[in-house]
Amino acid sequence: MVYTYDFLVIGSGIAGMSYALKVAAHGKVAVIAKNSLEDANTFYAQGGIASVTNPWDNFEKHIADTLDAGAGLCDKTVVEKVIREAPAQIKELISWGVDFDKDDKGNFDLHREGGHSEFRILHHKDNTGAEIQMSLIDTVRNHPNIDVFDQHFAIEILTQHHLGQVVTRHTPGIECYG
Secondary structure (H helix, E strand, O other): OOOOOOEEEEOOOHHHHHHHHHHHHHOOEEEEEOOOOOOOHHHHOOOOEEOOOOOOOOHHHHHHHHHHHOOOOOOHHHHHHHHHHHHHHHHHHHHOOOOOOEOOOOOEOOEOOOOOOOOOEEOOOOOHHHHHHHHHHHHHHOOOOEEEEEOOOOOOOOOHHHOOOOOOOOOOOOOOOO
16 A cells, blocks of 8 residues: 655654644644554653743743753753743643643743752643643644554655666655654
């Protein structure tokens, strides 16, 4: 049987599943997972996600905390980009059904963990990873442009330069990332 897709995603963790959801608006997506979709490292993450989400915190504090905790090993440009984009990513996770804990007033129940000068850790009880993974699974499985192939192994990816010694076919616009 031959399947045709615009995007092939190998892996069912937060990176693969969120990518599948983002590109599904642009074409047909196949997600391949070697085990069940639940069997991803994302599922086992217990802590939370650090993000500037309250008025008394700011990007500069979060960046300074991260660079300080990184003891000179962090790429400042990457740290700045990740921290500045985090609130939008949190909103996207929420749009996909992730339910972060809230206090009595409906605000995020933020925690403060090592290396952070402010309360900025969003969490779902003590199983944030499982909450994210299960929300992504539900959203992916219900998306009309995404097909899931769990219990499948990706053995080899054949791209144009794998077609033989003399490539007689060229399909412009096809790119392989990874």
